[in-house]
Amino acid sequence: MLPWGGLSCCLSAAALYLLGRSSGRDAELLKSVTRVNQLKELAQLLEAEHLLPLVVAISGRVSSDxxxxxxxxxLRGVIVEETAEQHFLKHNDAGSWIQDSALMLSMSKEVPWYLDDGTGRAFVVGARSATNFILPVVSEVFEESGRSLMRGTLDYLQGLKMLGVKRIERVLPTGTSLTVVGEAAKDDIGTIRIQRPHKGPFYVSPKTIDQLISNLGxxxxxxxxxxxxxxxxxxxxxxxxIILYLMERRRxxxxxxxxxxxxxxRSSQENEGENEKASNGTDGTKRDxxxxxxxxxxxxxxxxxxxxxxxxxxxxxACCSHLTNCPLCRRRIELVVKTFRH
Incomplete structure (x- = not known):
């Protein structure tokens, strides 16, 4: 039997090693990006074509028209996610009631938004696919079930007791301070965008660039x-x-x-005729x-x-009654089962 526990630990260690290398590589990449202190400086950097593609780290407050x-x-936000969950009690086979939930509604909205620091603005594209981007929960409302007596009776006959609906609202509010690391680009009308680079880091986080580097480290x-x-x-x-296997083989x-x-x-003490009789069955076949x-x-x-x-x-x-461990593998004996031969 293969040592699955040890192999699983080794595979997990390999996976953690790769994650550590990835985090360390991302930390080094964040150290190498161009830091822009003011958004008005970003437009000047983009005018130098030899710097493109340009991966930058900028900070500002979330705004939208x-x-x-x-x-x-x-609140007023630029990205809004709303979910509605139906909570109920369900009757199981054991005769008890267990609480469960089911998703009723999931809705997401996003409008064009940008970072503004008072000196300029830069639109952020595809922020929800960025690393470290998490929409904070700003509202949780639980509405108790107001079903009629007839509807409640029908649910009860189906093994359900409706408790209510929980509505969760996640929002990226305007005015939130964010740090964005991504590729800066400028279109023909002069609009500056920060987007996912073809190769490189893409972060949208409330932490500063130094905090991101420290956290990754x-x-x-x-x-x-x-x-x-x-x-x-x-x-x-x-x-x-391996040692236990070798010891078992030796034993x-x-x-x-x-x-x-x-x-x-024992066979040397028996005569040849008795050995022949013991080795032959009633049908004349020989046991080998x-x-x-x-x-x-x-x-x-x-x-x-x-x-x-x-x-x-x-x-x-008879000998099993005096044993507590198997003579071959040394595992503890929990039960002894007598066998019979036909």
Whole structure:
């Protein structure tokens, strides 16, 4: 049997190592991007064609010419996600009621928006696919179920008890301070955009560029240490499995050697006619056994017991009563099952 625990640890360590390398590589890329202190400087940088494509890090406040008015929170935002979840109690086979939920509605809206720092503006395109971009939850409203008596009775007969509807609103409000790392581009009418680069980092986060670099460095170190720990533990499990396997093979070989020696001694004490009679069945067929079925403990009786849970069969029932561990694999014996031959 393969040491799946050790192999899983080694594979997990490899995955963490790759994540650590990725985080470290992203941290180095963020250090190499061009930092723009004011948005008016970005237009001057883009005029130099030899710098294109230009990956920059800029900061500013979220603004829009056509913001969205949020229904529940009353905020004005540029990206709005609304979800509605139906919460209910469901009757299971055990006769009890368990709480569950189901998604009823999911809606997303986004309007063109830009970063503004008072000196200029830069539109942000495709922010929801950026790394570290999370829409904060600004409103959670739970509306209790107001169903009629007839509808409630029908739901109860179907094994349901409606509790209500939970509405969640996630919004990127106007005025939020953001840091955007991406490729800067300028169209024919002079509009500046920040978008996902063909090759390079794309971040939209409320943290500063230095905080992003520090955070990525911490994750890279954590992944590295976790990868080392899992590698050591996985190698320990694999090595332990190999040692136990070799010890079991050695014990098996020694027991087989004892059984063969006892069988040879017993056969030498019997005459040739009795050996012939024992080796032939009633139908005249010859039993060919390279390994005698002798108990490895007493070496006198045939083995007729199976150990649970290891499944080895190497002892007789009389000797099993004195054992707590299997003679072959050394696993603890939980149950002994007597076997019969027809």
């Amino acid at each position: 056509t913001p969205i008015n949020c229904e529940f929170s009353g 911490k994750w890279a170190r954590w992944y590295k240490y976790a990868s080392m720990g899992l590698s050591i533990f996985g190698l320990y499990l694999v090595t332990k499995h 098996r070989w020694e027991l087989q050697k004892r059984v063969l020696a006892a069988a040879a001694k 056994r390279t390994m005698p079925d002798l108990c490895v403990i007493c070496l006198e009786r045939d083995y007729n017991a199976v150990f649970v849970p290891c499944g080895h069969m190497c002892c007789c029932v």
